[in-house]
Every structure is written in C-alpha cells, then in structure tokens.
Amino acid sequence: MPSGALGPAGKPRSMRFTPSDRVRKRFEYRRLRDVGRRVHTRSFVLLIARSEQPGSRLGITVSRQVGNAVRRNRIKRLLRETFRQHRAWFPVPSDVVVIAKSGGSATSFAEVERELEQASGALRSAWGKPISSAAGARR
Numbered sequence: 001m002p003s004g005a006l007g008p009a010g011k012p013r014s015m016r017f018t019p020s021d022r023v024r025k026r027f028e029y030r031r032l033r034d035v036g037r038r039v040h041t042r043s044f045v046l047l048i049a050r051s052e053q054p055g056s057r058l059g060i061t062v063s064r065q066v067g068n069a070v071r072r073n074r075i076k077r078l079l080r081e082t083f084r085q086h087r088a089w090f091p092v093p094s095d096v097v098v099i100a101k102s103g104g105s106a107t108s109f110a111e112v113e114r115e116l117e118q119a120s121g122a123l124r125s126a127w128g129k130p131i132s133s134a135a136g137a138r139r
Contacts, residue, residue: 017084023059023095032059032097037126041115043104048127051093058083058090059097066100071107075100078112086113089120091127 023029036047051057060079062072079098083090090096106112 015084017058017080020053021055021057021083023057023097028095029059029061029097032095036095036097039119039122039126041119043101043106043112043115044119045099045101046116046119046123047097047099048091048123049095050127051095053093053095056087056090056092057095059095060100061097062100063102065102066104072100074107075104075112078106078109079116081109082113082116086116089116089123091124094123094127096123 023032032047032049036049039046039048058080060076062075064072066072066075079100083096106115
C-alpha cells in the first residue's frame with residue numbers, strides 16, 4: 001500500500017480524488033488566503049492551513065494568464081494526480097491551495113512532482129507554525 005494510503009481513522013483509503021479531498025467553497029479559499037502560510041516554488045504558490053476536516057484537501061487556482069484552456073486543464077490534472085499519489089507529502093489535517101504562476105515551467109508530471117516534493121518540507125514547517133493575529137486581519 002502506498003504511503004499516505006491510510007485514512008484518518010487508520011482504515012485503508014481509496015486512491016481516488018473524491019469531492020471530500022477538494023477545497024470547494026469560496027469562503028474556504030478566502031480563509032486560506034487570509035490565514036494560510038505561503039510556500040513559493042518556481043511554478044506555484046502554495047497556501048496551507050490547518051483544516052477542520054479529518055484529511056488533507058487540495059484546491060487549485062489556474063488563471064487565464066497561465067495559458068489557454070488546454071494548458072490550464074493539463075496543469076490542474078497534473079496537480080490532482082500528484083496530490084492523489086503523494087498524500088504523505090501534505091500534513092494531516094490540512095487544506096492546501098496551489099496557485100499556478102504565469103511564468104511557470106512545470107508542464108510534465110515529473111516536473112510537477114519534483115516541485116511539490118521539494119516544497120513538502122517547507123509545507124510541513126509552515127503548517128506547524130502558529131498563525132499570528134495580524135494574519136487573520138488581512139482582507
């Protein structure tokens with residue numbers, strides 16, 4: 001069984017990317033923007049915050065500045081697949097939003113995988129830091 005394949009209750013977890021694995025609502029994205037910690041890579045900005053949900057969840061933002069619809073959708077598919085295969089890179093319980101940068105160069109699965117693996121240590125340390133009261137006041 002791959003790493004991260006156990007759910008929060010210690011039961012085997014499906015490898016599918018289900019709706020419960022996604023950050024879906026606008027207020028959830030806004031909460032991450034306001035109180036989440038930021039981690040930068042060459043192609044992405046990752047926002048992470050503790051979650052009220054039992055597992056890790058992923059949200060993806062890819063604006064039109066990144067490219068045409070084909071490129072944007074490919075980046076989203078690659079990010080979802082990397083998250084699905086490597087859940088252990090993300091602290092539990094956490095919400096993570098990945099924002100694609102317009103000058104990003106990650107166009108293959110291996111490149112996206114490499115960037116997120118390198119960012120995983122920074123994500124863990126950012127997730128462990130307490131949130132200051134000033135960070136919650138931003139709009």
